[in-house]
Amino acid sequence: MTEAAEILGYNRSHVHQLINEGKLPAGYAGNTVVLAEDTVRRYAVGERFSFPTLLVVHVYDNDADGWTEASRTAVAPDYEMPETFRLEDIAGVEDRSYRVELLDNQGKTLGIKTVEPVN
DSSP, X not given: OHHHHHHHTSOHHHHHHHHHTTSSOOEEETTEXXXXXXXXXXXXXXXXXXXXXXXXXXXXXXXXXXXXXXXXXXXXXXXXXOSOOOGGGGTOOTTOOEEEEEEOTTSOEEEEEEEOOOO
């Protein structure tokens, strides 16, 4: 974080704000913020990043009586969820319930669709 602030000419709190606003890509290793030096340098010269959103498919687990994540796929930032999903769209199988969730780059839910079991 300190090195990124120096490269960008900002203080650490401003770099943290850029990350929280989704303007500067970063990852976390435990409680430590991890920034790629190349990404920080590209941001410093004016490059801006469009963040993909995630399409997360959960399957209902009868044994656990709850939802379990089945897959996670990055989609374009302008992705629009269809009104319905077919089992083929989510690699689903018959006789299972699914929940498809669209998340933004901060992990906030933008939309949820359910796929009911086909008997």
